[in-house]
Every structure is written in structure tokens, then in C-alpha cells.
Amino acid sequence: xxxDLFWGGQAREDGGDVVLxxxxxxxxxxxDVERAGRRARxxxxxGMRALPVAxxxxxxxxxxxxxxxxxxxxxxxxxxxxxxxxxxxxxx
Numbered sequence: 491x492x493x494d495l496f497w498g499g500q501a502r503e504d505g506g507d508v509v510l511x512x513x514x515x516x517x518x519x520x521x522d523v524e525r526a527g528r529r530a531r532x533x534x535x536x537g538m539r540a541l542p543v544a545x546x547x548x549x550x551x552x553x554x555x556x557x558x559x560x561x562x563x564x565x566x567x568x569x570x571x572x573x574x575x576x577x578x579x580x581x582x
Contacts, residue, residue: 501539503579509533509540510563518546518566523557534582541578 495512511530513522526542533540544557545565557564557574561581564571 501579506539508582509538510543511540512543512545512565515544515546517548518544518553520553520556522546523553523560523562527560527562539582541575541582543578 494514495510497510497512499508499510500506501508509530511526511533513526515522522544523542526544530540530542541563542561543563543565544553547567549564549566554564556562558577561578562574563578564574
């Protein structure tokens with residue numbers, strides 16, 4: 491399974507192990523959002539706590555909306571969108 495980046499750590503909220511499955515593009519599109527979500531679901535089926543993350547400099551409102559609806563974390567210009575993070579955590 492290929493992704494731009496896998497990052498492991500512990501969630502501050504509960505201290506549990508978590509893997510971030512990241513897709514990184516300068517211009518984030520729906521394809522990036524879908525890939526991150528799909529790859530995180532594969533890891534979840536394998537028993538891992540995985541959060542999908544799409545990161546980039548440029549986001550359209552349509553793509554942000556798509557990320558929110560699919561529970562994908564939004565990382566724009568290095569800034570975490572806290573609401574998308576919390577929603578993604580609820581999904582695992």
C-alpha cells in the first residue's frame with residue numbers, strides 16, 4: 491500500500507497509538523482526500539487506529555467540504571484544522 495507518508499504516534503486525547511495516513515499535494519483535490527481515506531480504512535481493517543490526513547497549501551471549499559464529510563483531517567499550510575482532527579478521531 492502506497493501513501494505519501496505514514497506517521498505513528500500517540501493521540502493526546504487518550505494516549506492510544508495512532509497512525510496518520512497522509513496524502514500531500516500543493517493543490518489538494520478530491521483524489522487526495524479519497525486516497526487518504528481509503529488507505530486509512532485498510533489499516534483499520536487490519537486492527538490499527540489510523541487517521542486519514544490530506545495536506546497542502548491550496549484547498550478549494552469543495553475539497554474542504556469533501557474532507558469534512560469523509561472524516562479526513564485537513565492540514566493547510568502546516569496548520570491543523572482542529573474540527574477535522576476531532577471528527578477523524580471520532581471515526582476510529
